[in-house]
Amino acid sequence: MKSAADTLVPLLEQFTGGPLPVRLRAWDGSTAGPRDAPMVVLRSRRALRRLLWEPGELGLAEAYITGDLDVRGDLTEGLRAMWRAAREGGATPPRLTAGDRLRATGAALRLGAVGPRPPAPRGRARLNGTPHSRGRDRAAISHHYDLSNEFYALLLDPSMAYSCAYWTRADDPDYGLADAQRDKLELVCRKLGLRPGMRLLDIGCGWGALSLYAAETHRAQVHAVTLSAAQRDAVRARVRERGLEEYVQVELRDYRDLEGSGGYEAVTAIEMGEHVGDAQYPAFAGTLHRVLRPHGRALVQQMSRGRVAPGGGAFIETYIAPDMHMRPLGRTVALLEGAGLEVRAVESLRGHYVRTIRAWLATLEARWSEFVSLAGEETARVWRLYLAGGALAFAERRMGVDQILAVRPTGEGGTGMPDTQDGWYGRW
Numbered sequence: 001m002k003s004a005a006d007t008l009v010p011l012l013e014q015f016t017g018g019p020l021p022v023r024l025r026a027w028d029g030s031t032a033g034p035r036d037a038p039m040v041v042l043r044s045r046r047a048l049r050r051l052l053w054e055p056g057e058l059g060l061a062e063a064y065i066t067g068d069l070d071v072r073g074d075l076t077e078g079l080r081a082m083w084r085a086a087r088e089g090g091a092t093p094p095r096l097t098a099g100d101r102l103r104a105t106g107a108a109l110r111l112g113a114v115g116p117r118p119p120a121p122r123g124r125a126r127l128n129g130t131p132h133s134r135g136r137d138r139a140a141i142s143h144h145y146d147l148s149n150e151f152y153a154l155l156l157d158p159s160m161a162y163s164c165a166y167w168t169r170a171d172d173p174d175y176g177l178a179d180a181q182r183d184k185l186e187l188v189c190r191k192l193g194l195r196p197g198m199r200l201l202d203i204g205c206g207w208g209a210l211s212l213y214a215a216e217t218h219r220a221q222v223h224a225v226t227l228s229a230a231q232r233d234a235v236r237a238r239v240r241e242r243g244l245e246e247y248v249q250v251e252l253r254d255y256r257d258l259e260g261s262g263g264y265e266a267v268t269a270i271e272m273g274e275h276v277g278d279a280q281y282p283a284f285a286g287t288l289h290r291v292l293r294p295h296g297r298a299l300v301q302q303m304s305r306g307r308v309a310p311g312g313g314a315f316i317e318t319y320i321a322p323d324m325h326m327r328p329l330g331r332t333v334a335l336l337e338g339a340g341l342e343v344r345a346v347e348s349l350r351g352h353y354v355r356t357i358r359a360w361l362a363t364l365e366a367r368w369s370e371f372v373s374l375a376g377e378e379t380a381r382v383w384r385l386y387l388a389g390g391a392l393a394f395a396e397r398r399m400g401v402d403q404i405l406a407v408r409p410t411g412e413g414g415t416g417m418p419d420t421q422d423g424w425y426g427r428w
Contacts, residue, residue, distance in 0.1 A: 003030030004111055008048070011107045021085035022078060038078035041070045048113040052104075058314040065121045065319075065381045075388045083396065121378050125322040132277035132323060134254055140323045141227040141275065145206075149234045151374050152207065154367060155360055155383075157181050160207035160234075163271040163301060164353040164401050177359040180352070185213040191345075191405050192266040192297050194218040201225070201264045201291055203255050204272025208235035208248070215247035220266075224250040225258070255287055262293040271401075273302045273332070278310070278325045281332075285339035292408040295416030298341060301349070304329040304400040312399075315389070319382050329402055341406040342415060350400045357391040 004026035013020055023033040025041045042048065047068035051059040063069035071078040108114050125143045129136040145152075156162055157178040165180035166187050188210060194200065196219035202211045205224035208231075214220040226232055235250040255276075267288055276284045288298045305326035311317040312324055333343050364371060364383060371380045393399040407415045 003032070004028045004042075005030035005032035007107055007111055008042070009033055011104055014104065018085055021081040025072070038074070038081050039072035040078065041072055042068070043070060044068050045111060045113040046118050048108060048111065049115055050118050052108055052113065053117045056314065058318060061315040061319070061385060062121055064385055065123070065378050066118075067377070067381070068118075075384060076392055079389055079392055083392065121319075121382075123319050123379055123382050125318060127322055132280050134256070136323065137254065137275070138227050140321070142229075144321050145226075145228040146230045147379070148374060149207070149230055151371070154370060154374065155363055156207075159185070159209040159213070161185065161209035162206050164349045165356045165359075166349065167352050167355050170355060177356070180356070180359075181209065182213075184352075185210055186217070188268060188270070188299050188301070188403070189214055189218050189220075191299050191403070192268070194220050194266060197221060198265040199223070199263065201258075201267040203258075203267065203269045204275070205231070205235060205250065206270070207231055208238055208250065210268060210270060211235065211248050211250065212238060212242065212244065215244045216242060219247065222248045223264070224248060225253040225255065226250070227252065227254060255284060258287060258291060261290050262296075264291050265293060265296050267292055267296070267298045268300075269298075270301045271303065273300055274324050274326055275321070276325070277323065278327065281325075281327075281335050282338065285335050285341070288336070288406075289340045289408055294408055294410045295414070296408045298336075298404075298406045298408070300332070300336070300404040300406070302326075302332060302402060302404065304332065304402060305398070315385070320386050326399070329400060333404065336404065336406050340408070342409050343404060343406045344415070344417060345403075345405040345421065347403045347405075348400060349403060350394050350397070353394045353399075353401050354391055357387050357394065361387040361391065 005024050008024060008026060009020055009032045020033045021037060023031060023035060023037045023039045025031045025039055027042055027044050047063040050063045050068060053059065054062065060069065105114070125140070127136050127139050152160060152162065159178065159181050161181040161184065164184070165177060166184035167180045168183045169175040192200070194214055198220050200214050200220045200222045202222055202224040205211050205226050208224060211222045211224040215222050224235060229252055232250055232252050239245060239248045239250065269288070273281070273284065292298060303326050305312070306328060310326050312321065312326070317324065329346070333346065336343055361384070364380070364387060368380065371383070394401070407417060409415045
């Protein structure tokens with residue numbers, strides 16, 4: 001009689017359309033597949049049942065989240081092997097005939113894997129309403145950012161910057177994530193040319209890393225807005241702790257509800273534009289233009305992706321960032337220019353994000369028991385999968401991230417900026 005692993009390998013290869021890129025250990029202890037490959041462990045028949053009910057990325061992810069499936073050793077290497085196999089196989093599973101499905105069902109029956117649909121992990125996003133309506137956007141933001149301030153404080157650096165850092169001394173052993181995040185915040189402020197008293201609008205302010213830095217270091221007058229009540233409360237507490245009440249105002253507000261025109265010398269959207277939605281992005285870009293005074297600068301730090309899976313894929317869209325939308329960099333630049341802004345510089349931070357996410361993942365692994373105590377094992381496994389997969393996506397150029405510096409010109413075309421990059425930063 002065939003072992004579970006020997007029965008599973010041809011079945012899985014039929015669904016994936018190529019040789020199995022990992023070694024498999026089944027619930028009965030049997031193994032099969034290439035000996036030098038990362039090992040995937042199916043701890044119970046329920047892992048296979050999840051794949052039968054939810055074939056593809058989401059079924060695999062949920063099997064991992066629940067612990068029905070595990071990866072022995074380095075999770076990143078396991079994901080890398082599967083992505084490599086997908087690329088070499090054309091990344092499109094074959095079309096299965098009725099006969100193929102009948103044989104697969106027969107194999108699953110022999111393995112005892114056929115049964116009711118297993119319950120989904122509790123972390124699935126469940127949103128209602130029209131995508132990118134105000135209410136649904138609040139729910140989507142809450143799903144991701146209101147996990148708990150304590151969870152993010154444990155994961156992030158002391159500034160609680162939840163965006164790509166800027167690693168200026170990556171080979172210095174004494175230089176770490178907190179230093180790289182500080183250098184990112186300073187880079188943003190220099191690109192904006194911040195000076196004491198200038199008015200900065202920080203859209204999607206997170207836990208206030210940039211708002212606090214701009215106020216404390218550059219004495220800017222900051223208006224910070226977020227859709228997350230937990231973030232708003234955290235920023236207000238940090239503002240009070242640092243005695244910055246006269247410099248920072250933070251409120252719960254949708255960017256669509258921002259009032260006035262030309263009220264700010266600078267505006268930022270640090271990894272917030274991904275949550276706007278494709279159809280809504282022209283209006284968002286128009287808001288950036290409207291709130292700036294002539295010669296005012298906008299700094300957009302934003303992730304990019306090709307036209308395939310603009311939301312990041314089934315796992316990301318279900319468990320991490322529902323309704324997220326990314327596009328190629330050139331399309332974002334065109335939308336900003338279409339709103340009347342002049343794009344003056346674009347800087348890729350893709351390599352910086354690989355280092356940033358790996359630093360977050362190292363913290364998660366080093367303090368695993370604390371994360372599990374805070375959020376539960378399933379949530380901790382969601383984040384392990386998210387961070388390992390995210391670092392790999394940036395490393396393999398399936399995703400990018402860029403800082404886009406734009407300016408609102410006058411009606412005559414003036415920008416108030418020199419024609420060469422020398423002197424752009426740190427001047428107005």
